[in-house]
Amino acid sequence: MYLTKEVKEEIFAKHGEAKNTGKSEAQIALFTFRINHLTEHLKKNRHDYNTERSLVKLVGKRRSLLDYLKNSEINRYREIIKVLGIRK
Template identity: 55%
Template sequence: MALDTAKKQEIIQKFARDSKDTGSSEVQIALLTQRIADLTEHLKANKKDHSSRLGLLKLVGKRKHLLKYLKNSQHDRYVKLIKDLGIKDK
């Protein structure tokens, strides 16, 4: 269920802070969001795939922690990111 290289590069370029940024919180959250969306579609078709469901829950937890970190450290970037990704704000 990994992202293909072209899609990953597109996401990195869209959310990167500069040309060499691949590991910032924004990029990581955007990549996790895409993987979560892909896994969600997979699980709609394969309801009994419990190992993928567990992986999905781990990804959601990791994204939640990164969002919490970003919200506490750089709130303006957090607001922009959730708006761009269409993630609900609690």
């Protein structure tokens, strides 16, 4: 499995707090990791429509979290965009 407990803990420790997994930055970083993995999978398996649908849903969730962060605290938004290399 690509997303083990250790990988999740590493992401949460790097982009948030180890115990606070609900922090917006941590959730955005986790979604970005999953989106990158699914994108690579779809490059190899272009007819996997279920994965494509879940990828679109994940991108929407991440976008709504980014919009929330942008409207509430613009500095945190700019920082997470820069760190993760997300466009826009």
